[in-house]
Amino acid sequence: MICKNDLIEVAVTDLNNLGSGVGHLEDGFTVFIPGAVTGDRVSARAIKVTKTYAVAKLESILSPSPYRAGSDCPASLSCGGCVYRHVNYEYEKECKRNYVALAFRKVGLQDVRVGELRSVGVLAGYRNKAQYPVGVDREGRLFAGFFAANTHRVIPAADCRLTPPLFGEICRAVLALCDAASVSAYDEKTGKGLLRHLYLRQNTAGEVMLCLVLNGEKLPREKELTSAICRQFPQIVSLYVNVNRQNTNVILGEDYRLLAGLPYLEDVLCGLRFRISPQSFYQVNHAACELLYGIAKEKADLHGGERLIDLYCGIGTIGLSMIDRAKSLVGVEIVPEAVECAKENAARNGIANATFLCADLSENEPMLARVAKETGETFEHSVVILDPPRKGTTRALIEEIAQNKVPKVVYISCNPDTLARDCAIFRENGYEVGEVTPVDLFPRTGHVETVVLMTKK
Numbered sequence: 001m002i003c004k005n006d007l008i009e010v011a012v013t014d015l016n017n018l019g020s021g022v023g024h025l026e027d028g029f030t031v032f033i034p035g036a037v038t039g040d041r042v043s044a045r046a047i048k049v050t051k052t053y054a055v056a057k058l059e060s061i062l063s064p065s066p067y068r069a070g071s072d073c074p075a076s077l078s079c080g081g082c083v084y085r086h087v088n089y090e091y092e093k094e095c096k097r098n099y100v101a102l103a104f105r106k107v108g109l110q111d112v113r114v115g116e117l118r119s120v121g122v123l124a125g126y127r128n129k130a131q132y133p134v135g136v137d138r139e140g141r142l143f144a145g146f147f148a149a150n151t152h153r154v155i156p157a158a159d160c161r162l163t164p165p166l167f168g169e170i171c172r173a174v175l176a177l178c179d180a181a182s183v184s185a186y187d188e189k190t191g192k193g194l195l196r197h198l199y200l201r202q203n204t205a206g207e208v209m210l211c212l213v214l215n216g217e218k219l220p221r222e223k224e225l226t227s228a229i230c231r232q233f234p235q236i237v238s239l240y241v242n243v244n245r246q247n248t249n250v251i252l253g254e255d256y257r258l259l260a261g262l263p264y265l266e267d268v269l270c271g272l273r274f275r276i277s278p279q280s281f282y283q284v285n286h287a288a289c290e291l292l293y294g295i296a297k298e299k300a301d302l303h304g305g306e307r308l309i310d311l312y313c314g315i316g317t318i319g320l321s322m323i324d325r326a327k328s329l330v331g332v333e334i335v336p337e338a339v340e341c342a343k344e345n346a347a348r349n350g351i352a353n354a355t356f357l358c359a360d361l362s363e364n365e366p367m368l369a370r371v372a373k374e375t376g377e378t379f380e381h382s383v384v385i386l387d388p389p390r391k392g393t394t395r396a397l398i399e400e401i402a403q404n405k406v407p408k409v410v411y412i413s414c415n416p417d418t419l420a421r422d423c424a425i426f427r428e429n430g431y432e433v434g435e436v437t438p439v440d441l442f443p444r445t446g447h448v449e450t451v452v453l454m455t456k457k
């Protein structure tokens with residue numbers, strides 16, 4: 001039996017989506033070793049032992065795995081965001097596909113085929129959005145960084161490998177200006193201090209939206225600060241303050257106030273122009289998102305007569321990118337500002353046959369009944385697109401889709417476990433589950449996106 005602080009030697013046989021190598025002791029007992037890789041033989045010290053598993057700290061690699069690749073980020077271990085930073089990309093792709101297949105096996109859907117992970121192959125600088133917590137150093141200077149894995153300690157590092165280099169430059173310069181204006185950093189422990197986060201978004205044209213998240217209403221010397229930021233970075237086309245006075249780890253508060261520029265950022269995606277307000281969801285990896293939507297469109301296999309029902313539609317991107325091949329579109333989304341963007345996006349792209357409703361899809365209100373009532377929509381020639389957040393959708397909604405005999409459902413998911421769970425419910429309700437296509441929207445991290453088509457038998 002292994003005890004805490006024991007030094008063990010173990011062969012690593014798997015790598016999970018949290019970045020832990022997995023090995024088994026001679027008696028079969030499972031050990032998780034963060035930073036170890038399938039194929040390594042390592043020496044590690046047990047730091048936590050439970051009845052069913054242990055966690056051990058990697059002490060040394062006795063013989064390295066062929067899947068290893070040198071990490072090109074000095075912060076990767078303390079950050080924990082890039083769980084595949086230390087393996088080659090081919091192996092990362094295999095791990096992600098295996099993770100999706102395992103999720104389906106766990107819910108008894110082992111017969112569902114999981115295809116190759118699709119990728120655009122860009123591993124760095126792909127994120128168009130980042131949120132940096134602000135800390136203060138020994139000299140009292142502000143810095144941007146990230147929370148050390150599983151803590152609330154801010155580690156200085158504005159130059160994440162996944163974001164554009166411009167984000168780091170903006171963080172440093174804006175914080176230097178804030179220092180000069182005596183802006184204080186928010187401290188989670190005391191609830192005091194002003195500046196909590198810098199929230200940045202960039203479009204494909206290189207324009208930026210910057211939002212300073214405050215534990216308060218206003219910045220000191222706000223006018224001067226605003227013009228100094230805009231002067232130094234003409235790329236910033238939209239500058240906001242967000243007010244978050246809650247003692248919480250939710251980053252953004254509800255109130256936004258525009259300091260300068262436009263109230264939204266605009267981006268071109270799938271040939272259409274989209275307005276993105278700061279409250280709205282927008283896929284963070286532009287090129288991979290176009291690949292994802294393209295696969296979803298292929299799976300939907302539209303012929304022109306279909307009625308699209310885009311549930312969890314955000315600013316309308318998926319439905320609008322498919323409408324050239326459909327008859328009409330209804331989108332449903334909970335964030336009112338995103339619904340407003342979706343309506344404007346349809347209008348500005350000259351799309352008249354699209355309607356958007358603001359509603360909570362997790363309420364037990366029958367949503368298709370409401371869609372039918374408000375838009376006159378019918379469902380016998382419809383395609384439902386589902387793109388819920390990580391927790392997936394609801395049984396009630398799946399049952400309503402089945403009762404309305406919706407012939408095709410394209411499900412896009414950022415969480416293989418809730419996707420598999422929901423696919424099992426679709427199957428119970430008479431749907432055939434097609435091949436699952438994983439798409440790499442988040443290279444180097446443990447996250448994987450998936451698309452699957454379900455058809456009514």
Ligand code: SAH
Pocket residue numbers: 280281282283312313314315316317318332333334335338359360361362363387388389
């Ligand atoms: N399809 C969009 C957005 C996907 S993200 C795109 O590709 O960009 C999931 C969306 O679901 C977010 O916009 C979120 O605001 C919305 N959402 C989350 N919970 C919801 C609920 N209960 N009802 C309706 N929409 C919800």
